[in-house]
Amino acid sequence: MFENKWLFKLSLKKMTTLLVLLSVLASLVAAAIFLHQAIENREHESVNTKLKNIGRMVAKDPRVIEGVTDEALNDAIQLYAKEVEEATDISFVVVLDDDLIRKSHPQPEVIGEPFSNLEDAARSLNGTEHYSQEEGVLGEGTRFFTPIWNAAGEQIGVVCVGFVQENVNQALSNAYKSLYAGLLFGLAVGLIGAFYLARQLKKLLWGMEPKEIVLKMKERDQITDSVSEGIIAVSPNREVLLQNNNFIDLMNKAGLQISSTESGFLGEEIFSILFEEVFEKEKPLVNEQLVLNQLELIANVKLVHLDGETYGAVATLRDQSEFRQLARELSGTTQYIDSLRAQNHKFMNQLHTILGLIELEKYDDVEKFIRVLNMDYHEEIGFVTDKIKSPAIAGFLLGKRSELREQGVELTIDEYSHFPNIKMDEILHDLLLSIGILLDNAKEAVSKSEQKHVTLFLKFDTDEAVIMIEVEDTGSGIENEYLEKIFERGFSTKGETRGYGLDAVQTIANHYDGIVDVQSSTESGSIFRVELPYRAEETDGKRGYR
Numbered sequence: 001m002f003e004n005k006w007l008f009k010l011s012l013k014k015m016t017t018l019l020v021l022l023s024v025l026a027s028l029v030a031a032a033i034f035l036h037q038a039i040e041n042r043e044h045e046s047v048n049t050k051l052k053n054i055g056r057m058v059a060k061d062p063r064v065i066e067g068v069t070d071e072a073l074n075d076a077i078q079l080y081a082k083e084v085e086e087a088t089d090i091s092f093v094v095v096l097d098d099d100l101i102r103k104s105h106p107q108p109e110v111i112g113e114p115f116s117n118l119e120d121a122a123r124s125l126n127g128t129e130h131y132s133q134e135e136g137v138l139g140e141g142t143r144f145f146t147p148i149w150n151a152a153g154e155q156i157g158v159v160c161v162g163f164v165q166e167n168v169n170q171a172l173s174n175a176y177k178s179l180y181a182g183l184l185f186g187l188a189v190g191l192i193g194a195f196y197l198a199r200q201l202k203k204l205l206w207g208m209e210p211k212e213i214v215l216k217m218k219e220r221d222q223i224t225d226s227v228s229e230g231i232i233a234v235s236p237n238r239e240v241l242l243q244n245n246n247f248i249d250l251m252n253k254a255g256l257q258i259s260s261t262e263s264g265f266l267g268e269e270i271f272s273i274l275f276e277e278v279f280e281k282e283k284p285l286v287n288e289q290l291v292l293n294q295l296e297l298i299a300n301v302k303l304v305h306l307d308g309e310t311y312g313a314v315a316t317l318r319d320q321s322e323f324r325q326l327a328r329e330l331s332g333t334t335q336y337i338d339s340l341r342a343q344n345h346k347f348m349n350q351l352h353t354i355l356g357l358i359e360l361e362k363y364d365d366v367e368k369f370i371r372v373l374n375m376d377y378h379e380e381i382g383f384v385t386d387k388i389k390s391p392a393i394a395g396f397l398l399g400k401r402s403e404l405r406e407q408g409v410e411l412t413i414d415e416y417s418h419f420p421n422i423k424m425d426e427i428l429h430d431l432l433l434s435i436g437i438l439l440d441n442a443k444e445a446v447s448k449s450e451q452k453h454v455t456l457f458l459k460f461d462t463d464e465a466v467i468m469i470e471v472e473d474t475g476s477g478i479e480n481e482y483l484e485k486i487f488e489r490g491f492s493t494k495g496e497t498r499g500y501g502l503d504a505v506q507t508i509a510n511h512y513d514g515i516v517d518v519q520s521s522t523e524s525g526s527i528f529r530v531e532l533p534y535r536a537e538e539t540d541g542k543r544g545y546r
Contacts, residue, residue: 016194017194020190024187048131051131051143055159055161058161064159077104078108082104093160094159100158101114120132124158125147144160144161146158224242224243230249231244232244232274256270270292273290273292274299278302285302287300297319298318301315387413387415400439412454414455414458435458439456441502444475446525449476454471457471469528471527476522477526478526486518508532509531
């Protein structure tokens with residue numbers, strides 16, 4: 001948009017100088033117009049006032065009053081008129097008798113002749129004063145007429161005083177020169193100020209041009225919106241300094257109204273949760289777990305200082321469900337790897353046994369051993385596959401049973417278990433993860449017990465549309481003081497970096513609006529129950545539950 005405007009093609013220094021210069025120039029031109037008119041009006045007013053005062057003074061002088069009616073005193077009137085002209089710097093003083101005959105004049109040869117504009121002069125024969133601007137012997141000029149009165153109160157003549165227009169124009173020209181000199185000085189000062197202002201602005205903006213600033217702002221918005229975390233920065237008085245779209249999405253997901261940010265300020269509820277404690281204690285929050293309307297977030301909040309003072313604080317928020325999903329995926333991968341490792345160990349041991357018998361040429365024993373393996377395999381697999389029709393779950397349980405057996409733990413599938421071959425999508429991974437975590441916890445629970453036995457009950461109730469998981473162990477149980485804490489993330493009595501398994505199971509149950517329950521006794525062991533509501537479809541096409 002800016003590229004099409006020539007103004008924005010200029011550098012900041014040139015642009016600022018030009019704008020300031022144009023502003024100063026416009027102000028000076030406007031001032032010049034008003035001052036020009038004011039000077040002209042003042043000059044005309046000054047001329048009129050001066051003419052009136054001089055005219056009245058001349059009309060009241062005894063030499064003029066006596067000389068108008070006495071021919072012998074004409075020279076005295078002319079001499080007086082010359083003195084007045086020289087003393088007051090006016091152009092002419094003309095004394096007229098009641099017949100409008102000149103008694104004085106700057107040009108003596110016209111003395112004794114009638115006034116050049118009898119109609120104009122005659123207007124004052126009725127005893128009134130007036131101004132006029134007419135063409136006379138000396139050229140165009142401004143004139144003032146005033147009557148002459150004798151001691152008896154009779155009008156005996158008229159006095160005309162005036163300035164030739166050329167003299168008036170000269171006075172105006174002198175006044176204009178001073179005005180324009182002042183305006184040019186103001187323009188020069190404005191130009192110097194423009195250069196200085198442009199230089200300071202350039203320094204203040206770190207030498208960046210307007211287009212660069214706009215580009216940086218766009219880049220900042222793109223960068224903040226591209227990160228997966230929600231970002232919000234505020235001042236101590238809740239003014240929003242920066243926020244990205246992900247923050248708005250998180251707040252909408254939490255069901256919180258953030259319309260207040262449109263007015264430039266963060267709502268008190270969100271501010272108190274995220275920033276109030278940080279501003280009060282001046283201590284950052286690092287990987288803090290927050291809950292906003294049941295939405296669990298991981299928050300990092302840090303103060304921002306500018307010139308040694310607290311300018312604001314910035315918070316980054318991330319939906320904890322992403323971390324939980326990652327933990328589940330990592331945990332599930334571990335389960336799969338352990339299961340494959342157990343199967344691999346068992347298979348290698350069996351191969352080594354067969355290889356040893358072959359090397360000893362005990363072929364009959366080889367045949368018997370293979371038949372025993374085949375019988376055990378079909379007995380073990382047959383029972384599991386009869387109860388568990390889902391190949392993925394059946395394969396997982398067979399691998400898990402071999403893994404636990406290798407570690408001295410007997411895993412039994414409850415005879416009342418039943419799981420049809422239903423169509424599953426994302427719940428399959430969560431289901432295997434939950435079973436794997438519960439079986440691993442049961443294995444650890446019985447590791448120090450004399451009787452190492454774990455029982456799994458797995459059923460999909462088609463009528464109730466719920467998946468039921470129950471894992472029972474013969475371990476030492478869980479003490480009552482820990483029963484309420486075992487589902488807390490990071491809580492474990494087995495050391496650091498533990499306590500994430502049951503938290504993942506709890507999260508999965510919450511995701512499907514299910515339940516998790518535990519019964520435990522220090523004498524008989526523990527029973528964990530999980531119920532996950534789920535409507536599914538059988539893959540054989542006979543029945544549908546969706």
